[in-house]
Amino acid sequence: MMLSQLTTAEHTHELLAFARGAALPTGGFGYLRSDGRVDTSVAVSTLITARMTYCMSIASVLASSPEGEAVRLRDEGAGIAEAAQLAEHGIRALSTLLRDTRNGGWVVDLGDEPDASDKRAYQTAFVVLAASTASRAHVPGAERLLVDVLSAVETHFWSERYGALIESWNADWTVREPYWGANANMHGVEALLAAHGATGDPLWLARATRIADTFIQQRARANNWMLAEHFADDWTPLPDYNIERPDDQFRPFGVTIGHLFEWSRLLLELGAAYPAGAAPAWLRECAEGLYATARRIGWSVDGAEGFVYTVDWVGEPVVRERLHWVVAEAIGAAATLHSVTGQESYLVDLRSWQSYAARYLLDREQGSWYHTLDAKNRPTDAVWSGKPDVYHALQAVLLGDLPVGPTLFDRLVTLSRNE
Template identity: 25%
Template structure:
């Protein structure tokens, strides 16, 4: 049996407001239900309980293999923002009634404890195991997730304070870190290379803010990132996404040929999202990245390599869990755009995610972070920040399969 879903605006060969029929594969329906059950029955209950610091109402950096929090490691402040996003998203879908209050608490912890004490805006990078500031640097990548959290807190609460915080933070980024050759600098510290990665997540955050507010200036911000992608990040000759650059957005002389297949497929999802919001046909870039990632990005096990050289040769052989979530998202985006292999490949990626990273965890709702050349587990810690990746992948596939209601 197959299910008919009517989805709007999925193909640029049709009018954006027209409808076309998508037949959802049974295998994907089954995989979607499995993913949602795991998220709602196992992952969210675990991380909303053991992940929360009882006396601080903030979130631990990671859990041990036995499901207990690691009480000795430092915690990146952006973990609070990424978990706030995940909990807010779960609340919005009715998966976690307590998600709203937890998301609010995490954002308030950031405001009260992680604002930079000397700068006139922005937040610090790291807190120690006693929740004192351990690293005062301001990092662009971190700040992209504060904007994302503010977008989602506004979405679930309607409280304008989160929009005020987003506007204020964006002004700070513009005043302090804007680059005359496009984009923003990495932060207030010296770096060896500029990265596309922080800008990729700003792209995501700007689109989230646009969807939350319908304010055109956020979509215009996303357009700035799209222009950087077109002119700097995307390598048309090799059909890949470059990661590292010099100060003028030229490929870095040492690291410029390193690519990450996981980011390539993440951009496939982002590009399709931008295309829906802007009306721009993005298929040239999305298809190129998707096809190239499938040509060079996978090990024989079906897992995606963490990084490799631009010519497709190996750099290492490790495979983290998060790239598989991006494979799922990319295939759902491609399926929406009419690519016939998207549904089957998304279902396959979900199966691999469970086999190698989720079902093998010693505690239900946790995960294995990384595997080596032989697909053996590299370490037994579960980073809290991975929930962000898993939540987006889960909601994308569930929303796709539920689009007929």
């Protein structure tokens, strides 16, 4: 991948150099401001700590194993040399600091808000992702953490009846939120694929496939790929959910363009986890349908380059800000579809969106990617303030060059073996 004048290796180094500033001496990773300093007004959270731990685990593999040859990161560059120590730093925080030692599970954050001690599938999925990846990277403590978090998934979050993850519970697991959400379950697919890779247990692949079937094969396909994200307790769609707060960071109103791309990539990665010829055919069909829809209703639809954040149910833009993670997921989906199909159109899209990211999203003065641009592609704090983590940007940079595989870890390994 080439982002303007930056090679994959160079830009990966830059992202990781920026990210290492999030490590806190008191444990975990903090929320980064635009200048790369920790915003001390934001409580240490499970989400940011887990995402950064995942990134550092990937970086530790790039730095110290044969897989690193794939992107030429074996040299000790800024942000790479200490990746293994930072991954262990994150695993330690997820194993202690952010654990609810009284009730079990992982808190939302260490703040004093009433819901800070709630247990949420979204955050738990990222703990699974971090622990699974760190385990494969041989980070101390990761295997034990993975056993514990998968037990929590099995005990508290998995619904065998519905083939989905329960959204959230209160602190002591006595009150369940009467809501089913696509976002948490999408990251559940990502997490369970990682767990399958780390453990070899086919249960997690089967669970990931069921979640994808529940939300995409059964529901998104029936709605012409306009994925509904929000459902009541009885699975009645909630099309007006958050209509008064359409730019919510995690549960926005309408169709979320970036999630269509993210699901598209994940479905193809899910297919890659099966033995040759054994993957359900609908995985690729759905991936192509979601991608085509996201491209058609999301890209440059309001007079300027970039993807809008959300559209309504007839495809009209609602939140016109351009979020960095949406472009990152478009890059990942295009690269993966090109790897699977060989179709030139996906490569054209990939290069176009990489070029867009280079022109508008790279902050060449302070580092990392701007997290939000306005409708004219100018940096803004309208939806996301600062640059909390490098999870999406790092994946976009690496996925642009990788063959398909069940996880980013696997895709790096596959490339290394093929060279």
